[in-house]
Amino acid sequence: MTRFALVGFGFRAAAFHRVAQALPELECVGAVVREPRPLPVSAYSDLRECVSSARPDFVVTAVPRAANPGVIAGAVELGLPVLAETPPAPDRAGLRSLWTTAGPSGLVQVAEQYLLMPSHAARLAAVQSGIIGTPTQVHVSSTQQYHAISLIRGMLAVGHDPATVRAVRTVAPLLDPLDRAGWTDAAEPKPATTTIATLDFSDGRSAVYEFTTNQTRNLLRSRRLLVRGTHGELSNDEIVHMPAPRTITRTALIRRQSGHDLDLNGFDTETITLGEKVLHRNPYVGHRLNDDEIATAALLDAMAAWVRGEGPPPYPLAEGSQDHLLALAVEEAAETGQEVTTAAGNWPPPAHT
Numbered sequence: 001m002t003r004f005a006l007v008g009f010g011f012r013a014a015a016f017h018r019v020a021q022a023l024p025e026l027e028c029v030g031a032v033v034r035e036p037r038p039l040p041v042s043a044y045s046d047l048r049e050c051v052s053s054a055r056p057d058f059v060v061t062a063v064p065r066a067a068n069p070g071v072i073a074g075a076v077e078l079g080l081p082v083l084a085e086t087p088p089a090p091d092r093a094g095l096r097s098l099w100t101t102a103g104p105s106g107l108v109q110v111a112e113q114y115l116l117m118p119s120h121a122a123r124l125a126a127v128q129s130g131i132i133g134t135p136t137q138v139h140v141s142s143t144q145q146y147h148a149i150s151l152i153r154g155m156l157a158v159g160h161d162p163a164t165v166r167a168v169r170t171v172a173p174l175l176d177p178l179d180r181a182g183w184t185d186a187a188e189p190k191p192a193t194t195t196i197a198t199l200d201f202s203d204g205r206s207a208v209y210e211f212t213t214n215q216t217r218n219l220l221r222s223r224r225l226l227v228r229g230t231h232g233e234l235s236n237d238e239i240v241h242m243p244a245p246r247t248i249t250r251t252a253l254i255r256r257q258s259g260h261d262l263d264l265n266g267f268d269t270e271t272i273t274l275g276e277k278v279l280h281r282n283p284y285v286g287h288r289l290n291d292d293e294i295a296t297a298a299l300l301d302a303m304a305a306w307v308r309g310e311g312p313p314p315y316p317l318a319e320g321s322q323d324h325l326l327a328l329a330v331e332e333a334a335e336t337g338q339e340v341t342t343a344a345g346n347w348p349p350p351a352h353t
Contacts, residue, residue: 001027002057002307004026004028005032006060007031009062016062019296020300025304026300029054031044032050033045047059057304058083058304059080060083068087069090072102072108076105080107086110086111086112087323087324092325095321095324098317109317112150112319113295114143115154116299119255121272121279122280124155126234126274126279131232131241132227136228137206137226137228138208139208139224140152140224141208142223145211145324145327145331152207153319155227158201158205163342164341165326165330165342166333167334172192176213177219192213193213195209195331195334197209197334239251256272257270266288267288268287269285283298299314299315317347321345322347
């Protein structure tokens with residue numbers, strides 16, 4: 001049994017706790033909160049007390065972004081591995097300062113889950129199979145900032161390369177029927193901001209970032225992921241490519257979802273396939289997890305395996321920092337109307353790894 005503690009117990013921390021209950025080899029042993037209140041786990045007033053009493057193997061931070069660097073640094077000071085909620089720091093100066101403080105320890109991972117969601121994991125597997133050749137452009141319109149950048153970087157495999165960023169913003173009315181709390185019952189549209197940016201990584205590799213206010217939850221706006229390659233493209237859940245000379249084929253990514261019609265196995269995601277190839281298999285069948293919960297479970301399992309020395313680091317601080325560095329460049333370009341060029345990410349690996 002691998003034990004972890006939470007720092008904070010808001011929306012995201014509660015999600016980590018809920019998902020952990022489906023993982024037989026993982027146990028949440030406590031939470032650090034600012035004000036005592038009833039929780040489903042033992043509550044502690046500070047991290048040092050939690051570590052001394054609950055003896056977690058790692059901590060998950062889920063606190064406001066301004067507080068995140070201090071919490072991460074405090075855990076590193078105690079020699080404790082950290083899974084830090086996104087983003088690890090609020091701005092460029094914060095990212096650099098956090099890297100100086102915590103980067104050399106090699107103890108910090110970032111809780112970036114989007115590439116672990118079944119649909120995105122299947123799409124990434126398809127792209128990495130070479131079916132569309134070498135990926136050259138990614139268009140993401142679904143989620144915001146560092147999450148979208150993670151998808152872009154993952155699909156393009158650009159690492160920490162520099163990028164030239166241009167961006168514009170527009171405002172238009174949009175009905176907002178859903179938010180984090182559920183149905184809003186809103187009757188009238190309200191102003192919504194759309195940010196559109198291009199990122200040029202050179203060598204023929206580029207990306208388009210598009211996000212409208214609350215698009216992650218607003219079901220009146222579709223979500224799109226387009227990956228273009230030298231030999232075809234992936235558009236959401238369909239791939240067009242040339243399997244033979246003078247032959248163009250469209251092949252769908254098919255999700256096997258149990259629980260429909262007379263399927264009495266219960267509602268669950270089982271597999272996502274491309275023809276006969278299984279691109280993603282749900283490791284948590286039977287727990288009825290949604291896609292975000294499946295990704296969170298995979299992230300927690302990967303973190304636990306890494307802490308035990310049984311697996312690779314799930315998403316190192318350098319990767320989360322690079323995601324947010326580019327996201328900040330998008331915001332700056334949109335705010336100023338000026339082109340922004342980022343330098344290559346300077347996140348050297350820890351000396352002991």
